[in-house]
Amino acid sequence: MNDAMPEPADAMPGPETVPPGDGGHEPAAAAPLEVVRELTGHPGVDAHLARLAEVDDLPADGHLEVYEDVHRGLRAELTSLDAQPAPRPYENRS
Incomplete structure (x- = not known):
């Protein structure tokens, strides 16, 4: 005779134990975002973009390195636009 008490009908089921890697869900493959990038007309900026x-x-964990590198390159391009050009020989009239 089984002395175990039957579970009530409204009892919550216990947590299921699923072995790692056996969940039946595989990560989705990388898919292009297909974002349209418009040319800016500035070759340095366009190359970084x-x-x-x-x-x-x-894979997603490789995105950060590219984003950071592009960000550094774009900052360098903007910084170079702010730099004052050296006076040309014919403009230096003292």
């Missing part, structure tokens, strides 16, 4: 397309072929 074109590099963003590389993340389409990388």
Whole structure:
């Protein structure tokens, strides 16, 4: 004879134990975001922005390195625009 008490009908089921890697869910494959990048007309900026397309072929944990590199490059381009050009020989009239 079984002395175990039957569970009430409204009892919550216990947590299921699923072995690691056996959940039946595989991560989705990388898919291109297909973001349209418009040219700016500035070759340096356009080269850095074109590099963003590389993340389409990388897993998510590889995106950060590309984003940081592009960000550094764009900052350098902006900094170079702020730099004052050296006076040309014909402009230096004292």
